[in-house]
Amino acid sequence: MKTYTRPMAGWWKRNPYYLWYMLREASCLFITAYALMLLWGLYRLQQSKIQYEEWRESLSSPVSLAFHAVALVLVLYHSWTWFKIMPKTLPRIPIPDWLVVAGGVSGVLVCSAAILWLA
């Protein structure tokens, strides 16, 4: 038996809210690709210095720079949405919503500062 499926093509273009939703979901493509890129770097690191340096050099290629630029924007947006909805995704706690969001954003700032300072 074949059941009717409502056509869904382009539904997310109909409302700006859906567009933002899809943009956030798109971050998952970049997070996955980024993890694979790191895995490849780890493989090169395990091989030898020459191979690793080749990989490191490829990070400055135009394709890599464009990838990183888009990834940075989308992951920042993911980051913001992750903590923006946190009052709804957490179990009920006696902390006001704005404080939960502020805590998350502060966490991003502290972690980022630590990484930028250490690396």
Place this chain on the structure above:
Amino acid sequence: MKRSNKPIFWSLFGAGGMLSALIGPALIYETGFHSQALSYDRALAFAQNGFGKLAILAVISLFLFHGCHRMYHSLHDFGIHVGPGLKAAFHGFAAAGTLAAAVLLALI
């Protein structure tokens, strides 16, 4: 009743979402626009250190589980009906990446 495996994958998705939200932007900045800091000696020392190994494994594995889980659910948004096969494929991919990272870290 068979126990659902949903909580496991949701936890991995959530952990990856949290980790990428906290450190994703800074990591992307480092590899993309500040790779001069990632010299061979520093990277190797980090990958040979116990804490470093754990950090690398957590980032690669949880980013993969987060990304693949969200991709799997996005298929629904495009009207693709998902079943156990696709679910196994997406999560299996993340698991394979985790295994590969673990093996490489053990060899380094």
